[in-house]
Amino acid sequence: MAAVKTSQPAIPRILSFSLFQALTPEQIEAATGLPVTLLDKNVGFSLQWVQAGPFFRVPIYSSVFQYVGTLVTLQSRAASLDKDALQQLEYSSPGSGALLIQELHDIGIDSLVYTVNAQAEWLFLSSLGVDGFYTDDLAMGLSLEGQ
Numbered sequence: 372m373a374a375v376k377t378s379q380p381a382i383p384r385i386l387s388f389s390l391f392q393a394l395t396p397e398q399i400e401a402a403t404g405l406p407v408t409l410l411d412k413n414v415g416f417s418l419q420w421v422q423a424g425p426f427f428r429v430p431i432y433s434s435v436f437q438y439v440g441t442l443v444t445l446q447s448r449a450a451s452l453d454k455d456a457l458q459q460l461e462y463s464s465p466g467s468g469a470l471l472i473q474e475l476h477d478i479g480i481d482s483l484v485y486t487v488n489a490q491a492e493w494l495f496l497s498s499l500g501v502d503g504f505y506t507d508d509l510a511m512g513l514s515l516e517g518q
Contacts, residue, residue: 372445388438389453449481472500
């Protein structure tokens with residue numbers, strides 16, 4: 372994304388954040404049962420990259436602030452947030468999920484949440500002020516649009 376920002380700055384960028392990326396390497400290993408390898412992948416941003424098993428290769432964030440800082444540095448237009456990460460943030464510290472969404476809005480970044488397929492989740496996450504959803508249930512999404 373940094374290369375795209377430099378070479379094609381007009382292309383809109385969106386950066387995803389999953390609950391997985393908020394865990395320590397030890398927590399990832401305990402949760403998945405997969406061996407975790409720290410990667411020496413210095414692409415800036417002071418992020419630690421990990422590989423969990425043969426499939427997952429991602430940066431992990433020491434805090435939500437580090438994720439937001441990366442969004443700002445990359446001049447992303449939107450944050451794509453794992454519903455589990457946003458729900459966990461809100462449940463562990465009530466008001467913090469809505470505060471994150473408001474702070475994103477304050478710096479001009481939209482928030483999209485994935486993958487919401489239940490009405491209760493949609494309504495709860497809407498109450499936090501998110502801008503949009505990814506869903507596999509198009510009929511539900513159309514019926515709840517704007518709520």
